[in-house]
Amino acid sequence: MAARLLDVRDLRVEFRTRDGIAEAVGGVSYTVDAGQTLAVLGESGSGKSVTAQAIMGILDSPPGRITGGQVLFRGRDLLTMGAEERRRIRGAAMAMIFQDALSALNPVLPVGAQLAEMYEVHRGMSRGDARRRAVELMDRVRIPAAAQRAGDYPHQFSGGMRQRIMIAMAMALEPDLIIADEPTTALDVTVQAQVMELLAELRREYAMGLVLITHDLGVVADVADTIAVMYAGRIMEAAPVRDLYRRPAHPYTRGLLDSVPRVDHGGGHARRGHGDHGGHESRGGYGGHRGGKLYAIRGAPPSPLALPSGCPFHPRCPRAQEVCRVERPPLYEVTAAGATPASGGRTSACHFWKDELDALDAVNA
Ligand SMILES: Nc1ncnc2c1ncn2[C@@H]1O[C@H](COP(=O)(O)OP(=O)(O)OP(=O)(O)O)[C@@H](O)[C@H]1O
Ligand code: SF4
Numbered sequence: 001m002a003a004r005l006l007d008v009r010d011l012r013v014e015f016r017t018r019d020g021i022a023e024a025v026g027g028v029s030y031t032v033d034a035g036q037t038l039a040v041l042g043e044s045g046s047g048k049s050v051t052a053q054a055i056m057g058i059l060d061s062p063p064g065r066i067t068g069g070q071v072l073f074r075g076r077d078l079l080t081m082g083a084e085e086r087r088r089i090r091g092a093a094m095a096m097i098f099q100d101a102l103s104a105l106n107p108v109l110p111v112g113a114q115l116a117e118m119y120e121v122h123r124g125m126s127r128g129d130a131r132r133r134a135v136e137l138m139d140r141v142r143i144p145a146a147a148q149r150a151g152d153y154p155h156q157f158s159g160g161m162r163q164r165i166m167i168a169m170a171m172a173l174e175p176d177l178i179i180a181d182e183p184t185t186a187l188d189v190t191v192q193a194q195v196m197e198l199l200a201e202l203r204r205e206y207a208m209g210l211v212l213i214t215h216d217l218g219v220v221a222d223v224a225d226t227i228a229v230m231y232a233g234r235i236m237e238a239a240p241v242r243d244l245y246r247r248p249a250h251p252y253t254r255g256l257l258d259s260v261p262r263v264d265h266g267g268g269h270a271r272r273g274h275g276d277h278g279g280h281e282s283r284g285g286y287g288g289h290r291g292g293k294l295y296a297i298r299g300a301p302p303s304p305l306a307l308p309s310g311c312p313f314h315p316r317c318p319r320a321q322e323v324c325r326v327e328r329p330p331l332y333e334v335t336a337a338g339a340t341p342a343s344g345g346r347t348s349a350c351h352f353w354k355d356e357l358d359a360l361d362a363v364n365a
């Protein structure tokens with residue numbers, strides 16, 4: 001069995017705002033094993049980034065505050081260990097990649113110098129050795145003419161090349177775990193695919209764990225092993241990717257999957273084949289996510305200042321019953337008790353997960 005790298009347990013984060021306390025993360029649990037990719041999926045505002053920030057220790061605090069839970073890294077809780085040890089782990093063993101490389105990189109320092117600085121500060125290398133390592137790394141992430149370009153500033157690179165440089169920064173100290181928060185969202189489609197491929201390749205080569213925050217279901221199908229679907233600061237469903245795509249055990253997941261046009265855009269995008277929401281095929285031919293008519297989930301996600309009672313999804317859920325308004329569903333074990341998605345287990349925070357699966361199976365029979 002692969003080593004458990006990250007084990008987030010019942011993590012809670014709130015923000016004190018002028019309008020009251022916003023419960024941004026309301027008890028999130030997920031795990032990542034060495035060499036595995038966990039995709040975290042969910043609509044805007046569902047708490048994906050805040051969870052990542054709390055794990056990495058870069059939460060905007062105040063107004064943010066971790067109010068509960070554990071963040072176990074190789075079995076040790078980052079939230080309770082001494083500051084010095086925590087800094088060491090977060091500095092070298094964990095790294096983060098952001099959506100916007102231009103604001104994550106230092107605008108007034110050439111990129112080669114920024115990379116070299118990592119080696120000088122953390123590895124105690126001489127300036128010359130560090131510069132050489134920096135160029136090797138730029139070469140590794142396939143920056144053309146790396147030696148010449150090391151003297152250029154971030155704004156002199158294209159968006160895709162800048163993202164590669166940020167990946168190089170994250171990789172420099174060969175971390176065990178990388179958290180990538182929408183790393184390709186700002187790029188155009190072909191460049192997205194190249195950057196994602198690079199990230200997947202490095203993950204394999206270094207047997208790192210990767211938490212990939214994304215809203216792109218196509219990307220998830222291609223690169224992730226397991227997936228956690230978030231809504232209103234909670235996990236709605238977690239499963240091995242294939243199981244979740246074929247047989248979602250939560251109405252919210254099903255809504256997300258149904259909002260992607262049924263079009264094969266060549267990336268091995270595994271779509272389930274149930275046909276009860278007919279007429280959603282993309283009309284634009286090679287339209288990808290944009291050209292199609294979508295089955296969108298009705299309504300909008302709730303404000304973290306005023307979460308619905310019971311199941312937070314109930315105002316939008318086509319399956320909602322009275323009990324959903326009253327009782328908050330726990331994360332039910334859909335498979336064997338205690339199994340995590342990495343070992344084939346699945347969980348669903350829906351009172352009616354079984355009916356959801358039965359209905360799908362009936363349609364597909
Ligand atoms: N600094 C902050 N102050 C107050 N509220 C915040 C702050 N940062 C985040 N929040 C709130 O926390 C909730 C979760 O935000 P988060 O950024 O984690 O969402 P997300 O899932 O990453 O969304 P997106 O897909 O748009 O990136 C949101 O309601 C957001 O408004
Ligand atoms: S618990 Fe009820 S409201 Fe929530 S997802 Fe399940 S059926 Fe829908």
Ligand SMILES: [Mg+2]
Pocket residue numbers: 048049050181
């Ligand atoms: Mg975010």
